[in-house]
Amino acid sequence: MKEYAIGFGINRYLSYSRLLIKSSFAYKTDFAIKLLLRIANPIIMLFVWTAIYSATHTSAINNFSLYQISIYFFIIAVVNSVAPSVSWAMAGDVRSGGVFTSLTRPIRYVSNVFTADATGMLVDTLTLGLPIFILLYFFLHLNLTLLSASLFLLSMGMMYAIAMMIEFLLGFFSFFTTDIGGIINMAYFIISFFGGGFVPLNLLPPSIAHISSVLPFQFMIYFPASILTGAVSPSQLFSMFPLAALWFVALLAANFVIWSRVRRHIDAVGV
Protein backbone atom coordinates (compact mmCIF):
# COMPACT_ATOMS: atom_id res chain seq x y z
CA MET A 1 0.00 0.00 0.00
CA LYS A 2 3.02 2.26 0.39
CA GLU A 3 2.99 3.44 -3.20
CA TYR A 4 -0.55 4.75 -2.78
CA ALA A 5 0.31 7.01 0.12
CA ILE A 6 0.80 10.74 -0.42
CA GLY A 7 4.48 11.52 -0.75
CA PHE A 8 5.28 8.18 -2.31
CA GLY A 9 5.25 7.95 -6.05
CA ILE A 10 5.22 11.75 -6.34
CA ASN A 11 7.24 11.43 -9.57
CA ARG A 12 4.21 9.86 -11.25
CA TYR A 13 2.18 12.96 -10.56
CA LEU A 14 5.02 15.23 -11.68
CA SER A 15 5.33 13.33 -14.97
CA TYR A 16 1.56 13.55 -15.44
CA SER A 17 1.73 17.26 -14.66
CA ARG A 18 4.51 17.84 -17.21
CA LEU A 19 2.44 16.06 -19.85
CA LEU A 20 -0.57 18.24 -19.08
CA ILE A 21 1.48 21.44 -19.33
CA LYS A 22 2.73 20.42 -22.78
CA SER A 23 -0.76 19.65 -24.01
CA SER A 24 -2.08 22.93 -22.54
CA PHE A 25 0.38 24.99 -24.55
CA ALA A 26 -0.54 23.20 -27.77
CA TYR A 27 -3.44 25.61 -28.37
CA LYS A 28 -1.86 29.08 -28.30
CA THR A 29 -4.70 30.86 -30.13
CA ASP A 30 -7.15 29.51 -27.58
CA PHE A 31 -5.01 31.05 -24.83
CA ALA A 32 -5.00 34.47 -26.47
CA ILE A 33 -8.75 34.40 -27.00
CA LYS A 34 -9.39 33.15 -23.44
CA LEU A 35 -7.32 36.05 -22.08
CA LEU A 36 -9.37 38.55 -24.08
CA LEU A 37 -12.60 36.93 -22.93
CA ARG A 38 -11.46 36.95 -19.29
CA ILE A 39 -11.03 40.71 -19.30
CA ALA A 40 -14.28 41.34 -21.19
CA ASN A 41 -16.53 40.94 -18.14
CA PRO A 42 -14.63 43.34 -15.85
CA ILE A 43 -14.55 45.88 -18.69
CA ILE A 44 -18.35 45.59 -19.03
CA MET A 45 -18.72 46.05 -15.26
CA LEU A 46 -16.41 49.07 -15.39
CA PHE A 47 -18.74 50.77 -17.91
CA VAL A 48 -21.90 49.78 -16.00
CA TRP A 49 -20.67 50.99 -12.60
CA THR A 50 -19.29 54.20 -14.12
CA ALA A 51 -22.81 54.89 -15.45
CA ILE A 52 -24.35 54.04 -12.05
CA TYR A 53 -21.96 56.30 -10.09
CA SER A 54 -22.47 59.07 -12.60
CA ALA A 55 -26.30 58.85 -12.41
CA THR A 56 -26.19 58.69 -8.60
CA HIS A 57 -23.89 61.77 -8.40
CA THR A 58 -21.77 60.26 -5.68
CA SER A 59 -18.13 59.35 -5.24
CA ALA A 60 -18.85 56.36 -2.99
CA ILE A 61 -21.72 53.90 -2.54
CA ASN A 62 -21.61 52.23 0.90
CA ASN A 63 -17.99 53.45 1.25
CA PHE A 64 -17.04 51.77 -2.03
CA SER A 65 -15.60 54.18 -4.59
CA LEU A 66 -15.78 53.68 -8.35
CA TYR A 67 -12.03 53.05 -8.44
CA GLN A 68 -12.36 50.31 -5.81
CA ILE A 69 -15.25 48.63 -7.58
CA SER A 70 -13.34 48.68 -10.89
CA ILE A 71 -10.30 47.02 -9.30
CA TYR A 72 -12.65 44.58 -7.54
CA PHE A 73 -14.09 43.14 -10.77
CA PHE A 74 -10.68 42.87 -12.45
CA ILE A 75 -9.34 40.93 -9.47
CA ILE A 76 -12.37 38.63 -9.68
CA ALA A 77 -11.16 37.81 -13.21
CA VAL A 78 -7.76 36.88 -11.72
CA VAL A 79 -9.45 34.82 -8.97
CA ASN A 80 -11.63 33.02 -11.53
CA SER A 81 -8.65 32.09 -13.64
CA VAL A 82 -7.02 30.42 -10.62
CA ALA A 83 -10.16 28.82 -9.14
CA PRO A 84 -10.39 25.02 -9.38
CA SER A 85 -12.95 23.27 -11.58
CA VAL A 86 -12.58 19.59 -10.70
CA SER A 87 -16.34 18.97 -10.60
CA TRP A 88 -16.64 19.22 -14.40
CA ALA A 89 -13.64 16.91 -14.84
CA MET A 90 -15.14 14.36 -12.43
CA ALA A 91 -18.54 14.53 -14.14
CA GLY A 92 -16.82 13.87 -17.47
CA ASP A 93 -14.82 10.96 -16.03
CA VAL A 94 -17.93 9.29 -14.65
CA ARG A 95 -19.89 9.73 -17.86
CA SER A 96 -17.07 8.43 -20.07
CA GLY A 97 -16.12 5.64 -17.70
CA GLY A 98 -12.67 7.22 -17.27
CA VAL A 99 -12.98 6.97 -13.50
CA PHE A 100 -13.03 3.18 -13.75
CA THR A 101 -9.85 3.16 -15.84
CA SER A 102 -8.22 5.51 -13.33
CA LEU A 103 -8.94 3.14 -10.46
CA THR A 104 -6.97 0.37 -12.15
CA ARG A 105 -3.87 2.61 -12.39
CA PRO A 106 -1.26 2.86 -9.65
CA ILE A 107 -2.35 6.42 -8.84
CA ARG A 108 -5.23 7.57 -6.66
CA TYR A 109 -8.22 8.89 -8.56
CA VAL A 110 -8.67 11.90 -6.28
CA SER A 111 -4.94 12.74 -6.43
CA ASN A 112 -5.05 12.33 -10.17
CA VAL A 113 -7.91 14.82 -10.49
CA PHE A 114 -6.19 17.19 -8.09
CA THR A 115 -2.90 17.02 -10.03
CA ALA A 116 -4.65 17.81 -13.30
CA ASP A 117 -6.46 20.78 -11.75
CA ALA A 118 -3.41 22.11 -9.92
CA THR A 119 -1.43 21.94 -13.18
CA GLY A 120 -4.23 23.78 -14.98
CA MET A 121 -4.26 26.33 -12.17
CA LEU A 122 -0.51 26.89 -12.54
CA VAL A 123 -0.77 27.33 -16.31
CA ASP A 124 -3.84 29.62 -16.04
CA THR A 125 -2.18 31.70 -13.31
CA LEU A 126 0.82 32.34 -15.51
CA THR A 127 -0.99 32.80 -18.80
CA LEU A 128 -4.28 34.43 -17.73
CA GLY A 129 -4.08 35.62 -14.10
CA LEU A 130 -0.65 37.25 -14.27
CA PRO A 131 -1.25 39.24 -17.50
CA ILE A 132 -4.52 40.61 -16.06
CA PHE A 133 -2.67 41.50 -12.86
CA ILE A 134 0.05 43.31 -14.84
CA LEU A 135 -2.61 45.22 -16.83
CA LEU A 136 -4.24 46.15 -13.54
CA TYR A 137 -0.97 47.34 -12.04
CA PHE A 138 0.03 49.53 -14.97
CA PHE A 139 -3.32 50.78 -16.29
CA LEU A 140 -5.43 51.07 -13.14
CA HIS A 141 -2.41 51.95 -10.97
CA LEU A 142 -3.06 49.26 -8.40
CA ASN A 143 -1.58 50.24 -5.05
CA LEU A 144 0.51 47.19 -4.25
CA THR A 145 2.54 46.97 -1.05
CA LEU A 146 4.45 44.02 0.36
CA LEU A 147 1.76 43.56 3.02
CA SER A 148 -1.18 43.76 0.62
CA ALA A 149 0.53 41.43 -1.86
CA SER A 150 1.28 38.89 0.90
CA LEU A 151 -2.27 39.06 2.21
CA PHE A 152 -3.61 38.68 -1.31
CA LEU A 153 -1.53 35.54 -1.86
CA LEU A 154 -2.67 34.21 1.50
CA SER A 155 -6.32 34.83 0.67
CA MET A 156 -5.83 33.19 -2.72
CA GLY A 157 -4.48 30.10 -0.97
CA MET A 158 -7.51 30.15 1.31
CA MET A 159 -9.77 30.53 -1.73
CA TYR A 160 -8.14 27.64 -3.56
CA ALA A 161 -8.36 25.27 -0.56
CA ILE A 162 -12.04 25.96 0.19
CA ALA A 163 -13.06 26.08 -3.49
CA MET A 164 -11.29 22.76 -4.09
CA MET A 165 -13.25 21.11 -1.25
CA ILE A 166 -16.55 22.45 -2.61
CA GLU A 167 -15.61 21.38 -6.14
CA PHE A 168 -14.89 17.81 -4.99
CA LEU A 169 -18.22 17.68 -3.12
CA LEU A 170 -20.01 18.81 -6.29
CA GLY A 171 -18.05 16.29 -8.35
CA PHE A 172 -19.11 13.43 -6.06
CA PHE A 173 -22.73 14.04 -7.12
CA SER A 174 -21.81 12.66 -10.53
CA PHE A 175 -21.55 9.19 -8.99
CA PHE A 176 -25.21 9.34 -7.99
CA THR A 177 -26.90 11.06 -10.94
CA THR A 178 -26.24 11.05 -14.70
CA ASP A 179 -25.83 14.74 -15.45
CA ILE A 180 -24.68 17.16 -12.75
CA GLY A 181 -24.26 20.17 -15.01
CA GLY A 182 -27.42 21.69 -13.52
CA ILE A 183 -26.12 21.24 -9.96
CA ILE A 184 -22.71 22.70 -10.81
CA ASN A 185 -24.14 25.73 -12.60
CA MET A 186 -26.65 26.35 -9.83
CA ALA A 187 -23.86 26.10 -7.24
CA TYR A 188 -21.78 28.60 -9.24
CA PHE A 189 -24.71 31.05 -9.31
CA ILE A 190 -25.19 30.75 -5.53
CA ILE A 191 -21.45 30.95 -4.81
CA SER A 192 -21.14 33.98 -7.06
CA PHE A 193 -24.09 35.77 -5.46
CA PHE A 194 -23.27 35.03 -1.80
CA GLY A 195 -19.54 35.23 -2.45
CA GLY A 196 -19.62 38.76 -3.84
CA GLY A 197 -19.30 37.96 -7.54
CA PHE A 198 -22.36 40.01 -8.54
CA VAL A 199 -21.76 42.96 -6.21
CA PRO A 200 -19.24 43.35 -3.35
CA LEU A 201 -20.70 41.98 -0.10
CA ASN A 202 -20.67 45.37 1.63
CA LEU A 203 -23.11 46.63 -1.01
CA LEU A 204 -25.61 43.84 -0.35
CA PRO A 205 -28.70 44.47 1.84
CA PRO A 206 -27.86 43.73 5.52
CA SER A 207 -30.01 40.56 5.66
CA ILE A 208 -28.23 38.98 2.66
CA ALA A 209 -24.83 40.27 3.81
CA HIS A 210 -25.46 38.60 7.17
CA ILE A 211 -26.16 35.23 5.51
CA SER A 212 -23.01 35.66 3.40
CA SER A 213 -20.90 36.41 6.45
CA VAL A 214 -21.39 32.88 7.84
CA LEU A 215 -21.02 31.03 4.53
CA PRO A 216 -17.66 29.89 3.08
CA PHE A 217 -18.29 31.53 -0.31
CA GLN A 218 -17.00 34.93 0.85
CA PHE A 219 -13.51 33.40 1.04
CA MET A 220 -13.77 32.33 -2.58
CA ILE A 221 -14.43 35.74 -4.15
CA TYR A 222 -14.95 38.69 -1.80
CA PHE A 223 -11.88 38.41 0.42
CA PRO A 224 -9.24 37.89 -2.28
CA ALA A 225 -10.86 40.59 -4.44
CA SER A 226 -11.32 43.10 -1.61
CA ILE A 227 -7.86 43.04 -0.08
CA LEU A 228 -6.23 44.92 -2.94
CA THR A 229 -9.08 47.45 -3.07
CA GLY A 230 -8.46 48.35 0.56
CA ALA A 231 -12.06 47.50 1.49
CA VAL A 232 -10.86 44.73 3.80
CA SER A 233 -8.19 45.58 6.35
CA PRO A 234 -5.48 43.10 7.41
CA SER A 235 -7.06 42.86 10.89
CA GLN A 236 -10.44 42.02 9.35
CA LEU A 237 -8.83 39.33 7.24
CA PHE A 238 -7.00 37.80 10.20
CA SER A 239 -10.22 37.82 12.24
CA MET A 240 -11.86 35.73 9.49
CA PHE A 241 -9.18 33.03 9.48
CA PRO A 242 -10.78 30.88 12.23
CA LEU A 243 -14.06 30.78 10.28
CA ALA A 244 -12.23 29.94 7.04
CA ALA A 245 -10.26 27.20 8.81
CA LEU A 246 -13.44 25.83 10.36
CA TRP A 247 -15.14 25.68 6.96
CA PHE A 248 -12.11 24.03 5.39
CA VAL A 249 -12.00 21.32 8.08
CA ALA A 250 -15.77 20.75 7.86
CA LEU A 251 -15.67 20.48 4.07
CA LEU A 252 -12.61 18.22 4.19
CA ALA A 253 -14.38 15.90 6.64
CA ALA A 254 -17.49 15.87 4.45
CA ASN A 255 -15.28 14.97 1.48
CA PHE A 256 -13.70 12.05 3.32
CA VAL A 257 -17.07 10.68 4.43
CA ILE A 258 -18.67 11.04 1.01
CA TRP A 259 -15.66 9.66 -0.90
CA SER A 260 -15.60 6.55 1.31
CA ARG A 261 -19.26 5.97 0.36
CA VAL A 262 -18.74 6.88 -3.29
CA ARG A 263 -16.01 4.26 -3.66
CA ARG A 264 -18.54 1.60 -2.72
CA HIS A 265 -21.04 3.07 -5.18
CA ILE A 266 -18.82 3.38 -8.28
CA ASP A 267 -20.75 2.40 -11.35
CA ALA A 268 -19.02 3.66 -14.49
CA VAL A 269 -21.35 4.22 -17.38
CA GLY A 270 -18.96 4.65 -20.27
CA VAL A 271 -21.35 6.52 -22.57
Add this chain to the structure above:
Amino acid sequence: MFDDLGRDLRLFYLSQIYSFKGELTYRVSFALWSINTFVGIFLSYLFITIMYSLSAGIAGWSYYDMLMLSATTIIISNVVQYVINVYSTGRMLLVGGLDIYLTKPISTLMIFFGGPKSVTSLGGAIGGIVLFAYGASGAGVGLWGIAGFALLFALGSIIFILFMLVMLMSAYKLFRGGGWMNWIMSILGNATKYPLSVYGTIGPLIFTFFIPLGIATYYPVEAATGKIGALQIAALALFSVVVIVTLRKTFYLLFRSYESGMG
Protein backbone atom coordinates in the same frame (compact mmCIF):
# COMPACT_ATOMS: atom_id res chain seq x y z
CA MET B 1 -39.47 25.66 -52.81
CA PHE B 2 -42.46 25.26 -50.52
CA ASP B 3 -41.97 21.48 -50.55
CA ASP B 4 -38.45 22.08 -49.22
CA LEU B 5 -39.74 24.46 -46.59
CA GLY B 6 -42.39 21.97 -45.48
CA ARG B 7 -39.81 19.21 -45.26
CA ASP B 8 -37.44 21.40 -43.26
CA LEU B 9 -40.16 22.46 -40.86
CA ARG B 10 -41.22 18.84 -40.34
CA LEU B 11 -37.60 17.92 -39.69
CA PHE B 12 -37.25 20.76 -37.19
CA TYR B 13 -40.45 19.60 -35.47
CA LEU B 14 -39.21 16.00 -35.30
CA SER B 15 -35.81 17.06 -33.94
CA GLN B 16 -37.65 18.87 -31.16
CA ILE B 17 -39.82 15.87 -30.32
CA TYR B 18 -36.79 13.58 -30.07
CA SER B 19 -34.87 16.13 -28.02
CA PHE B 20 -37.81 16.44 -25.62
CA LYS B 21 -38.03 12.66 -25.28
CA GLY B 22 -34.28 12.33 -24.86
CA GLU B 23 -34.01 15.04 -22.25
CA LEU B 24 -37.02 13.85 -20.28
CA THR B 25 -35.51 10.36 -20.04
CA TYR B 26 -33.25 11.76 -17.31
CA ARG B 27 -35.85 13.42 -15.13
CA VAL B 28 -33.51 14.33 -12.25
CA SER B 29 -31.06 16.03 -14.63
CA PHE B 30 -33.95 17.80 -16.32
CA ALA B 31 -35.30 18.99 -12.95
CA LEU B 32 -31.85 20.19 -11.85
CA TRP B 33 -31.21 22.09 -15.09
CA SER B 34 -34.67 23.65 -14.82
CA ILE B 35 -34.07 24.74 -11.21
CA ASN B 36 -30.67 26.13 -12.27
CA THR B 37 -32.32 28.17 -15.02
CA PHE B 38 -34.85 29.68 -12.63
CA VAL B 39 -32.20 30.39 -9.97
CA GLY B 40 -30.26 32.32 -12.63
CA ILE B 41 -33.34 34.38 -13.55
CA PHE B 42 -34.15 35.07 -9.89
CA LEU B 43 -30.58 36.23 -9.21
CA SER B 44 -30.74 38.59 -12.22
CA TYR B 45 -33.91 40.07 -10.73
CA LEU B 46 -32.24 40.32 -7.32
CA PHE B 47 -29.14 42.00 -8.79
CA ILE B 48 -31.19 44.73 -10.48
CA THR B 49 -33.30 45.21 -7.35
CA ILE B 50 -30.15 45.63 -5.22
CA MET B 51 -28.55 47.93 -7.80
CA TYR B 52 -31.58 50.22 -7.81
CA SER B 53 -31.97 50.16 -4.02
CA LEU B 54 -28.34 51.32 -3.65
CA SER B 55 -28.22 53.92 -6.39
CA ALA B 56 -30.18 55.90 -8.94
CA GLY B 57 -29.39 53.15 -11.44
CA ILE B 58 -28.59 54.04 -15.03
CA ALA B 59 -29.65 57.43 -16.40
CA GLY B 60 -32.84 57.24 -18.45
CA TRP B 61 -33.58 53.69 -17.38
CA SER B 62 -36.05 53.03 -14.58
CA TYR B 63 -36.03 49.90 -12.41
CA TYR B 64 -38.80 48.32 -14.52
CA ASP B 65 -37.06 49.25 -17.79
CA MET B 66 -33.94 47.47 -16.55
CA LEU B 67 -35.98 44.39 -15.57
CA MET B 68 -37.40 44.32 -19.11
CA LEU B 69 -33.93 44.63 -20.64
CA SER B 70 -32.52 41.87 -18.43
CA ALA B 71 -35.55 39.67 -19.22
CA THR B 72 -35.12 40.29 -22.96
CA THR B 73 -31.48 39.15 -22.74
CA ILE B 74 -32.58 36.03 -20.85
CA ILE B 75 -35.25 35.26 -23.48
CA ILE B 76 -32.94 35.81 -26.47
CA SER B 77 -30.02 33.80 -25.07
CA ASN B 78 -32.34 30.89 -24.27
CA VAL B 79 -34.00 31.07 -27.69
CA VAL B 80 -30.59 31.04 -29.39
CA GLN B 81 -29.43 28.13 -27.23
CA TYR B 82 -32.62 26.28 -28.11
CA VAL B 83 -32.32 26.79 -31.85
CA ILE B 84 -28.58 26.17 -32.14
CA ASN B 85 -26.32 24.36 -29.72
CA VAL B 86 -23.12 26.29 -30.38
CA TYR B 87 -20.84 23.93 -28.47
CA SER B 88 -22.01 20.63 -29.94
CA THR B 89 -22.26 22.10 -33.44
CA GLY B 90 -18.69 23.40 -33.14
CA ARG B 91 -17.54 19.93 -32.12
CA MET B 92 -19.47 18.40 -35.03
CA LEU B 93 -17.69 20.68 -37.49
CA LEU B 94 -14.28 19.71 -36.13
CA VAL B 95 -14.77 15.94 -36.19
CA GLY B 96 -16.60 15.84 -39.50
CA GLY B 97 -19.95 15.11 -37.89
CA LEU B 98 -21.76 17.11 -40.57
CA ASP B 99 -20.71 14.77 -43.39
CA ILE B 100 -23.59 12.35 -42.98
CA TYR B 101 -26.16 15.17 -42.98
CA LEU B 102 -24.69 16.78 -46.08
CA THR B 103 -25.54 13.64 -48.06
CA LYS B 104 -29.23 14.04 -47.14
CA PRO B 105 -31.78 16.29 -48.84
CA ILE B 106 -31.77 18.84 -45.99
CA SER B 107 -31.00 22.54 -46.31
CA THR B 108 -27.65 23.55 -44.79
CA LEU B 109 -29.22 25.83 -42.22
CA MET B 110 -31.54 23.04 -41.11
CA ILE B 111 -28.51 20.82 -40.36
CA PHE B 112 -27.48 23.43 -37.81
CA PHE B 113 -30.97 24.08 -36.47
CA GLY B 114 -32.01 20.43 -36.30
CA GLY B 115 -29.36 19.44 -33.75
CA PRO B 116 -30.08 18.42 -30.17
CA LYS B 117 -32.33 20.86 -28.32
CA SER B 118 -31.98 21.99 -24.75
CA VAL B 119 -35.52 21.76 -23.42
CA THR B 120 -34.52 23.66 -20.27
CA SER B 121 -33.65 26.62 -22.54
CA LEU B 122 -37.32 26.74 -23.43
CA GLY B 123 -38.09 26.88 -19.69
CA GLY B 124 -35.54 29.69 -19.36
CA ALA B 125 -37.22 31.62 -22.16
CA ILE B 126 -40.60 31.21 -20.43
CA GLY B 127 -39.07 32.41 -17.14
CA GLY B 128 -37.68 35.41 -19.03
CA ILE B 129 -41.15 36.15 -20.45
CA VAL B 130 -42.60 36.12 -16.92
CA LEU B 131 -39.92 38.59 -15.76
CA PHE B 132 -40.55 40.72 -18.86
CA ALA B 133 -44.31 40.76 -18.18
CA TYR B 134 -43.63 41.88 -14.60
CA GLY B 135 -41.32 44.67 -15.81
CA ALA B 136 -43.73 45.72 -18.59
CA SER B 137 -46.69 45.93 -16.20
CA GLY B 138 -44.59 48.01 -13.79
CA ALA B 139 -43.43 50.32 -16.60
CA GLY B 140 -46.96 50.60 -17.96
CA VAL B 141 -46.13 49.38 -21.47
CA GLY B 142 -49.07 49.66 -23.90
CA LEU B 143 -50.13 47.50 -26.85
CA TRP B 144 -48.21 49.58 -29.40
CA GLY B 145 -45.11 49.25 -27.27
CA ILE B 146 -45.50 45.47 -27.20
CA ALA B 147 -46.06 45.42 -30.98
CA GLY B 148 -42.87 47.43 -31.60
CA PHE B 149 -41.01 45.18 -29.19
CA ALA B 150 -42.28 42.00 -30.86
CA LEU B 151 -41.30 43.16 -34.36
CA LEU B 152 -37.75 44.18 -33.43
CA PHE B 153 -37.28 41.19 -31.13
CA ALA B 154 -38.31 38.71 -33.85
CA LEU B 155 -35.91 40.26 -36.36
CA GLY B 156 -33.21 40.58 -33.70
CA SER B 157 -33.53 36.89 -32.80
CA ILE B 158 -32.90 35.88 -36.41
CA ILE B 159 -29.90 38.22 -36.48
CA PHE B 160 -28.50 36.77 -33.22
CA ILE B 161 -28.84 33.18 -34.49
CA LEU B 162 -27.27 33.97 -37.88
CA PHE B 163 -24.52 36.00 -36.20
CA MET B 164 -23.62 33.02 -33.97
CA LEU B 165 -23.52 30.77 -37.05
CA VAL B 166 -21.20 33.21 -38.81
CA MET B 167 -18.98 33.35 -35.70
CA LEU B 168 -18.95 29.56 -35.52
CA MET B 169 -17.93 29.20 -39.17
CA SER B 170 -15.33 31.99 -38.83
CA ALA B 171 -13.79 30.24 -35.80
CA TYR B 172 -13.72 27.00 -37.77
CA LYS B 173 -12.19 28.62 -40.86
CA LEU B 174 -9.57 30.70 -39.02
CA PHE B 175 -8.58 28.54 -36.04
CA ARG B 176 -10.08 25.12 -36.64
CA GLY B 177 -11.38 25.60 -33.14
CA GLY B 178 -14.04 27.38 -31.20
CA GLY B 179 -14.35 25.68 -27.81
CA TRP B 180 -14.73 29.24 -26.50
CA MET B 181 -17.84 30.04 -28.55
CA ASN B 182 -20.09 29.47 -25.51
CA TRP B 183 -17.99 32.05 -23.66
CA ILE B 184 -18.42 34.54 -26.48
CA MET B 185 -22.16 33.99 -26.39
CA SER B 186 -22.25 34.45 -22.63
CA ILE B 187 -20.11 37.63 -22.76
CA LEU B 188 -22.18 39.15 -25.57
CA GLY B 189 -25.31 38.31 -23.56
CA ASN B 190 -23.75 39.96 -20.53
CA ALA B 191 -22.74 43.06 -22.46
CA THR B 192 -26.18 43.57 -24.01
CA LYS B 193 -28.15 43.10 -20.79
CA TYR B 194 -27.25 46.70 -19.87
CA PRO B 195 -28.38 49.76 -21.82
CA LEU B 196 -25.94 50.34 -24.67
CA SER B 197 -25.74 53.98 -23.62
CA VAL B 198 -23.44 52.92 -20.73
CA TYR B 199 -20.70 52.27 -23.32
CA GLY B 200 -20.80 55.90 -24.47
CA THR B 201 -21.57 56.90 -28.04
CA ILE B 202 -19.45 54.08 -29.45
CA GLY B 203 -21.48 51.32 -27.67
CA PRO B 204 -24.69 51.64 -29.69
CA LEU B 205 -22.61 51.90 -32.90
CA ILE B 206 -20.65 48.72 -32.16
CA PHE B 207 -23.68 46.72 -31.03
CA THR B 208 -25.73 47.86 -34.02
CA PHE B 209 -23.34 47.78 -36.98
CA PHE B 210 -20.44 45.46 -36.04
CA ILE B 211 -21.94 43.05 -33.52
CA PRO B 212 -25.62 43.60 -34.32
CA LEU B 213 -26.98 42.12 -31.10
CA GLY B 214 -28.37 45.37 -29.76
CA ILE B 215 -31.15 44.89 -32.32
CA ALA B 216 -32.30 41.83 -30.38
CA THR B 217 -32.17 43.31 -26.89
CA TYR B 218 -31.65 47.06 -26.52
CA TYR B 219 -33.82 48.45 -29.32
CA PRO B 220 -36.87 46.22 -28.67
CA VAL B 221 -36.95 47.44 -25.05
CA GLU B 222 -36.45 51.03 -26.24
CA ALA B 223 -39.46 50.49 -28.53
CA ALA B 224 -41.53 49.01 -25.69
CA THR B 225 -40.77 51.86 -23.32
CA GLY B 226 -41.40 54.55 -25.94
CA LYS B 227 -37.77 55.74 -26.04
CA ILE B 228 -37.88 55.42 -29.84
CA GLY B 229 -40.82 56.24 -32.09
CA ALA B 230 -42.61 54.46 -34.97
CA LEU B 231 -40.32 55.94 -37.63
CA GLN B 232 -37.18 54.75 -35.85
CA ILE B 233 -38.75 51.30 -35.35
CA ALA B 234 -39.51 51.08 -39.07
CA ALA B 235 -35.95 52.16 -39.95
CA LEU B 236 -34.50 49.59 -37.55
CA ALA B 237 -36.75 46.87 -39.00
CA LEU B 238 -35.56 47.72 -42.51
CA PHE B 239 -31.94 47.74 -41.37
CA SER B 240 -32.50 44.36 -39.66
CA VAL B 241 -33.68 42.81 -42.93
CA VAL B 242 -30.49 44.04 -44.63
CA VAL B 243 -28.39 42.56 -41.80
CA ILE B 244 -30.25 39.23 -42.02
CA VAL B 245 -29.62 38.97 -45.78
CA THR B 246 -25.95 39.90 -45.33
CA LEU B 247 -25.38 37.44 -42.48
CA ARG B 248 -27.13 34.63 -44.37
CA LYS B 249 -24.94 35.20 -47.43
CA THR B 250 -21.80 35.40 -45.27
CA PHE B 251 -22.71 32.13 -43.56
CA TYR B 252 -23.08 30.29 -46.88
CA LEU B 253 -19.84 31.82 -48.11
CA LEU B 254 -17.98 30.66 -44.99
CA PHE B 255 -19.62 27.25 -45.12
CA ARG B 256 -17.80 26.58 -48.39
CA SER B 257 -14.62 26.24 -46.31
CA TYR B 258 -16.02 23.20 -44.48
CA GLU B 259 -13.77 20.23 -45.05
CA SER B 260 -15.02 16.75 -44.59
CA GLY B 261 -13.73 14.36 -41.94
CA MET B 262 -11.18 15.59 -39.44
CA GLY B 263 -10.69 18.79 -41.56
